[in-house]
Amino acid sequence: MATENHQLGEVERLIAPSVEAMGFRLVQLSMSGGEQSQPTLQVMAEPLDESDMNVAHCTELSRAISAILDVEDPIPTAYLLEVSSPGVDRPLVRPEDFDRYTGFQARIEADAPIDGRRRFVGRLQGLTDDLVNIAVTDSDNSVKEFAIPLETVARAKLVLTDELIRDTLKKRKN
Numbered sequence: 001m002a003t004e005n006h007q008l009g010e011v012e013r014l015i016a017p018s019v020e021a022m023g024f025r026l027v028q029l030s031m032s033g034g035e036q037s038q039p040t041l042q043v044m045a046e047p048l049d050e051s052d053m054n055v056a057h058c059t060e061l062s063r064a065i066s067a068i069l070d071v072e073d074p075i076p077t078a079y080l081l082e083v084s085s086p087g088v089d090r091p092l093v094r095p096e097d098f099d100r101y102t103g104f105q106a107r108i109e110a111d112a113p114i115d116g117r118r119r120f121v122g123r124l125q126g127l128t129d130d131l132v133n134i135a136v137t138d139s140d141n142s143v144k145e146f147a148i149p150l151e152t153v154a155r156a157k158l159v160l161t162d163e164l165i166r167d168t169l170k171k172r173k174n
Contacts, residue, residue, distance in 0.1 A: 007031070007074055007075050008029045008030070008031060010074040011029055011041065011069065011074050011075070012026060012029055014068055014069070014072050014074060015043070015064075015065050015068050015069070018064055018065075018068060019045060019061065019064075019065070020048070022060065022061065022064060023047060023048050023049070024045045024046065024047055024048060024057070024061060025045060025046055025047075025048050026043070026044070026045055027044040027045055027046055027086045027090065027091065027093060028042075028044040028086070028091055028093050029041070029042070029043055029044070030042045030044075031079070038078055038079060038080055039075075039077065039079045039080070040079060040080045040081075040082050041075065041079050041080070041081050041082065042082045042083075042084065043061070043065060043081070043082070043083045043084070044083075044084055044085070044086050044091070045057075045061055045083065045084075045085070045086075046085060046086055050171070052085075052172060053084075053085030053086075057085075058083045058084060058085070059083075061083045062081060062083040065081065065083065066081055069081070088158070088160060088164060088165065088168050089157055089158045089159060089160040089164070090157060090158055091155070091156065091157045092106060092108075092156035092157060092158065093156075095127055095130070095150060096127075097156075098124060098126060098127040098132050098150075098156075099126050099127050101124055101158060102124050102125060102126040103123060103124065104123070104124055104158055104159075104161070104163065104164055104167075105121070105122065105123055105124075105158065105159035105161050105163070105164070106120075106121070106122070106123075106124045106134065106156060106157065106158055106159060107119070107120070107121045107155075107156070107157055107158075107159055108120045108121075108132065108134060108148060108153055108155070108156040109153075109154045109155045109156070110148055110152045110153060110154060111152045111153075111154045112152050114146055114147075114148055114152070115146065120134050120136050120146055120148065121136065121159065122134045122135050122136035122137060122146075123135045125145065127150070128147070130149065130150045130151070131147040131148065131149060131150065132147070132148045132149075132150055132153060132156070133145065133146070133147055133148075134146050134148065
């Protein structure tokens, strides 16, 4: 795992400047597979101008990233390269993601329990002093607010809701 994280860090260091120069933001890098099949390097990106990611964008990025990685060769084994958009129910990775999607439903998993729980599903309330704020509605319809230290967030993503779909469609129209 440490070797994989080192490889992903090296890949990000190598490709991030070119990806940004092409008008895109890296959202997330991950490596999957490998035991029984060829590993896949997944590069998730989105346009800096917040327009929709399309197949042409993925193709353009894939060619550029592939050329960089072929020359630099930071991954010693054979692998497949997959370039994709983060999708509507995107992962929340960078601190600014938690502010950008304030008001939307999110699912957050923490490394350590906070007030006795590690999983939170609720409405994002933004980021304050490296604390992710989320309002969770419990089964008794009471709302509890939690402040989750950013460094303890293991995984976070938006929840696909009608509200998120409407907002995405509205942005596409504009």
